[in-house]
Amino acid sequence: MISEVLDTYFPKLTTMPDLKKELVAISSIHKFEAGTVILRQGAYIKVIPLLISGLAKVFKEEPINGNEVLLYYIQPGESCVMSVTTLIRNQESQVKAVIEEDSEVVVIPADKALVIAKKYPKWNEFIYDLFNLKFEELLDVIEILTFSNKDKRLLEYLKKEAKLKGRNVLNTTHQHIAHDLGSSREVISRLLKKLEQEGHIFLKQGEIELIDLT
Amino acid sequence: MISEVLDTYFPKLTTMPDLKKELVAISSIHKFEAGTVILRQGAYIKVIPLLISGLAKVFKEEPINGNEVLLYYIQPGESCVMSVTTLIRNQESQVKAVIEEDSEVVVIPADKALVIAKKYPKWNEFIYDLFNLKFEELLDVIEILTFSNKDKRLLEYLKKEAKLKGRNVLNTTHQHIAHDLGSSREVISRLLKKLEQEGHIFLKQGEIELIDLT
DNA sequence: ATTTTATAGTAACAATTGTTACAGATAAAA
DNA sequence: TTTTATCTGTAACAATTGTTACTATAAAAT
Numbered sequence: 001m002i003s004e005v006l007d008t009y010f011p012k013l014t015t016m017p018d019l020k021k022e023l024v025a026i027s028s029i030h031k032f033e034a035g036t037v038i039l040r041q042g043a044y045i046k047v048i049p050l051l052i053s054g055l056a057k058v059f060k061e062e063p064i065n066g067n068e069v070l071l072y073y074i075q076p077g078e079s080c081v082m083s084v085t086t087l088i089r090n091q092e093s094q095v096k097a098v099i100e101e102d103s104e105v106v107v108i109p110a111d112k113a114l115v116i117a118k119k120y121p122k123w124n125e126f127i128y129d130l131f132n133l134k135f136e137e138l139l140d141v142i143e144i145l146t147f148s149n150k151d152k153r154l155l156e157y158l159k160k161e162a163k164l165k166g167r168n169v170l171n172t173t174h175q176h177i178a179h180d181l182g183s184s185r186e187v188i189s190r191l192l193k194k195l196e197q198e199g200h201i202f203l204k205q206g207e208i209e210l211i212d213l214t
Numbered sequence: 215m216i217s218e219v220l221d222t223y224f225p226k227l228t229t230m231p232d233l234k235k236e237l238v239a240i241s242s243i244h245k246f247e248a249g250t251v252i253l254r255q256g257a258y259i260k261v262i263p264l265l266i267s268g269l270a271k272v273f274k275e276e277p278i279n280g281n282e283v284l285l286y287y288i289q290p291g292e293s294c295v296m297s298v299t300t301l302i303r304n305q306e307s308q309v310k311a312v313i314e315e316d317s318e319v320v321v322i323p324a325d326k327a328l329v330i331a332k333k334y335p336k337w338n339e340f341i342y343d344l345f346n347l348k349f350e351e352l353l354d355v356i357e358i359l360t361f362s363n364k365d366k367r368l369l370e371y372l373k374k375e376a377k378l379k380g381r382n383v384l385n386t387t388h389q390h391i392a393h394d395l396g397s398s399r400e401v402i403s404r405l406l407k408k409l410e411q412e413g414h415i416f417l418k419q420g421e422i423e424l425i426d427l428t
Numbered sequence: 429a430t431t432t433t434a435t436a437g438t439a440a441c442a443a444t445t446g447t448t449a450c451a452g453a454t455a456a457a458a
Numbered sequence: 459t460t461t462t463a464t465c466t467g468t469a470a471c472a473a474t475t476g477t478t479a480c481t482a483t484a485a486a487a488t
């Protein structure tokens with residue numbers, strides 16, 4: 001079971017028979033419901049999660065008044081890179097990870113992941129790839145925060161959500177979006193109305209339909 | 215020469231005699247003047263630089279109208295993480311690196327760095343550390359961009375510059391700061407004046423003196 | 429010493445975003 | 459069906475940031 005799942009979603013980790021064998025031996029599959037916090041900011045890493053279905057979001061919390069920003073997503077075939085390096089450095093996690101859609105996760109105990117990392121260069125390649133990917137997502141966020149207005153950021157967010165969730169109707173609230181983007185509900189409502197008037201989206205209570213997905 | 219330099223600035227890379235020997239054999243020391251672009255956005259990686267003196271800055275360029283934002287710094291004892299992962303993935307660089315203060319750099323040819331990475335886990339530990347560090351710097355940038363105003367961002371920038379350059383008088387222009395932060399000169403002038411009135415800094419032509427460095 | 433260039437100051441206005449304070453609409457629960 | 463809670467719309471105003479346009483100052487060059 002785990003063997004096939006790894007083959008399908010993490011092919012990089014199964015090209016080496018030894019590595020694959022070891023991974024299968026130490027990992028187990030868990031299911032998490034939407035809303036589950038799988039990693040708390042400030043906590044230490046106990047497991048490395050490999051997502052095989054569903055979707056997770058990674059946030060940075062502002063210590064003072066509890067605001068958060070969405071940093072990036074974890075899709076099937078990915079893991080939480082921050083977990084991996086934080087584990088190696090034995091630090092507190094700087095981020096919070098939350099399951100966004102019901103997910104299945106291959107879970108690797110932290111101590112054993114450390115052994116694997118030292119033993120198999122392939123594992124590092126996998127992590128490097130992921131790191132690069134997430135690094136670039138952060139760069140994109142910074143670019144759009146620096147050079148664009150909120151309406152652009154909002155539209156990009158909606159498109160990304162639609163793409164990752166595989167549908168062009170999003171079931172969400174203005175409040176929820178405001179939370180993800182670190183803004184206020186009123187501002188988001190105003191900008192959504194503007195996007196609707198421009199023909200990008202169609203609004204209903206608890207629903208946003210994307211018109212042009214490009 | 216290279217041997218001592220590595221011991222001093224990159225102790226992690228010299229704990230294993232074999233790794234150290236190999237690094238010494240393949241690397242050379244180069245000097246770069248302030249202003250030198252050591253990595254162009256869109257270019258492929260030819261060398262991995264290890265900074266031993268001076269300071270470098272890493273920018274993300276906006277493709278359309280040539281604006282840039284400062285992402286993070288490279289200090290002595292650090293390398294350009296983006297180079298490392300971009301090299302492994304054989305991608306175009308997503309960022310631009312510029313020498314900020316005259317620097318000395320240990321240069322490792324890209325092809326040989328790849329061999330080293332596969333052979334020595336210690337190298338990966340070094341890279342992981344660095345990645346984590348820079349990742350966290352990016353998170354801090356995103357946090358401040360999301361939750362704070364420009365004046366806070368500006369003050370943090372000035373403090374960081376002062377800290378990294380080891381002096382509390384910065385020789386820079388408003389235009390240059392605006393460029394680093396992706397804003398306009400007039401806005402920066404206005405905010406600097408405000409910071410001066412609040413007693414944080416003291417302004418002179420071409421100079422900014424930090425009062426409180428905390 | 430005078431001109432030229434680069435740098436900085438600032439006022440006035442526009443655009444964007446945040447905040448307050450309600451009202452209306454929709455869906456869920458009683 | 460009524461009640462209740464949640465979600466959305468929006469006006470009015472405040473604060474912040476961006477833009478335009480011009481002036482003032484300091485440093486560098488002639």
